[in-house]
Amino acid sequence: MxxxxxxxxxxxxxxxxxxxxxxxxxxxxxxxxxxxxxxxxxxxxxxxxxxxxxxxxxxxxxxxxxxxxxxxxxxxxxxxxxxxxxxxxxxxxxxxxxxxxxxxxxxxxxxxxxxxxxxxxxxxxxxxxxxxxxxxxxxxxxxxxxxxxxxxxxxxxxxxxxxxxxxxxxxxxxxxxIPEAALNTAPEGFVGVDLGIVNIATTSTGARYSGRHLNRQRDADRRLREKLQKKGTKAAKRRAKRHAGKEARRVSDINHKISKCIVAEAQRTGRGIALEDLTGIRERVRLRKPQRVTLHSWSFRQLGTFIAYKARRAGVPVVYVDAAYTSRECSRCHHVDRRNRPSQAVFACQACGFVEHADLNSSHNIAARGWWTWVRGAESQASVLTLTA
Structure with missing residues (x-):
């Protein structure tokens, strides 16, 4: 590696x-x-x-x-x-x-x-x-x-x-x-990781990494950048140059810390990590203009990459699952309904009445999908080996 x-x-x-x-x-x-x-x-x-x-x-x-x-x-x-x-x-x-x-x-x-x-x-x-x-x-x-x-x-x-x-x-x-650790081929379940903007990451084990402070700093950096660009003086350009990359370095540092904690927990408990496949989400999602900046500054790919390479180094298996309806599906009865998500933070199942934090419910769904993805992969590999033999 x-x-x-x-x-x-x-x-x-x-x-x-x-x-x-x-x-x-x-x-x-x-x-x-x-x-x-x-x-x-x-x-x-x-x-x-x-x-x-x-x-x-x-x-x-x-x-x-x-x-x-x-x-x-x-x-x-x-x-x-x-x-x-x-x-x-x-x-x-x-x-x-x-x-x-x-x-x-x-x-x-x-x-x-x-x-x-x-x-x-x-x-x-x-x-x-x-x-x-x-x-x-x-x-x-x-x-x-x-x-x-x-x-x-x-x-x-x-x-x-x-x-x-x-x-x-x-x-x-x-x-x-870097030498890689031996891959854990028999994980005891999966830690589901729900990636978001309000909460950068929420795991199925209950860990939640809030993004509110980071988002406030991003807004402040954006306002400062716009102010300096409008001013356009040499002093403003020098100040803008000093601040260039500051936001990216801050986000990278936070993502490193979060990914380290998630991988360490999965390694300690003998589990794998399940992540959503968010490829192309910026093209698929349609938002109002004020929300587009927030979406396009969302560093989910970087966090996912950090988790993947740290997990590989630690021998922790990582699987990617379909992200469709993870936020609308009940992790108890698996009923899918748009009304199950009355607000950003609340999940309330219309079928069984189960209530939980929305991001935590999503992470449970991701963990379950990760386990079934792993099992199906193991079964497919076993069938191939049987046919070859």
Whole structure:
């Protein structure tokens, strides 16, 4: 299982200038190569290597950095083709699709640049790295990070690391190969997780993670952003830049904490985790204009991803269930009725009279669907094994 660890670099002014020149040179070379690849219609790694490897070295790049530029451009065109095919950049024939397909891929001057072990070496004892730059090999570049991340980096780092400049700060993003725990193939039930906006997550075991405080902070951030955009002065732009990403970092931190608690509970009780399949919900749901901002800022995908990878690392099985009518179905008698949900927080079954918090009732339904999904999967696998034998 692969995870990434980001550590912060602490370069001197001279080192920072060399890193910036290196990043700029690599991305200028990538843009030059992207134009040539677009003009010649040759975007695979092998084709680009034949087309421009010697020219990239002539532009001042060593052998390995030149190969990384080739791969970065090829991967960018592969991703572009996949997005065009999937319709993520508009339907075929639309103006948006034509714009994306009708011009070369462009790399910003500070776009991340990958380095392998030939270009970058780590000295974990001294918390320094040695890295290739356009002005020569730079040694003694100090890095720092959380103790847990540094221990993970020292034990599990494998593969490439990306040099990244963000908001004037330098980082290295390293790939780590994490050993996975053995999967629990006989879970004692499932913890159903209902994801929402008022309550970020509600589990079938009764845990509820409120989103009211987060939503108030989001509203405040949105109002501040609108105010600064209307003002438009240099001071307002500087302030907006300082606050950029603050909301995303806050949400990410909260989602990490929630996912950690949910996975720990499932692991401790020997159960799996059941999540709703919310793919395409933004396209399916129709809301009034004031509610659209709230829906589109809902980070359910990130929370689900955090739960999934933490569960995989802990050996906890995760299943995805159909989200249809989980909020309208009674978890006792399974009667489905729109009137069962008289308000956002209340569930009252019209058939059997069962009353419970609406999100908790939904989580019970998700847990039950998760169990039946798991059982059906196990039965299907057993039947396949029987036929094979």
């Amino acid at each position: 692969k995870l990434v660890v980001r550590v912060k670099l602490l370069p001197t002014p001279e080192q920072a200038a060399a890193l910036e020149a290196t990043l700029r040179a690599c991305n200028e070379a990538a843009n030059w190569l992207s134009v040539r690849a677009f003009e010649h219609g040759r975007t695979s790694r092998s084709a680009l290597q034949v087309l421009a490897y010697a020219a990239l070295k002539a532009r001042g790049l060593s052998a390995q950095p030149a190969l990384h530029v080739l791969r970065k451009v090829a991967d960018a065109y592969t991703a572009l083709k996949a997005n065009l095919k999937a319709g993520n950049l508009g339907k075929r024939g639309s103006k948006r699709n034509a714009r994306a397909a009708g011009k070369p891929v462009v790399f910003q001057s500070d776009a991340a640049q990958p380095f392998d072990d030939r270009c970058l070496s780590w000295q974990m004892d001294g918390s320094t790295v040695s890295i290739w730059t356009t002005s020569g090999r730079m040694k003694g570049l100090i890095f720092t990070g959380q103790a847990e991340q540094l221990a993970l980096l020292a034990a599990c780092r494998k593969g490439e690391s990306d040099l990244l400049l963000k908001d004037g700060r330098w980082y290295l993003v390293a790939t780590c190969e």
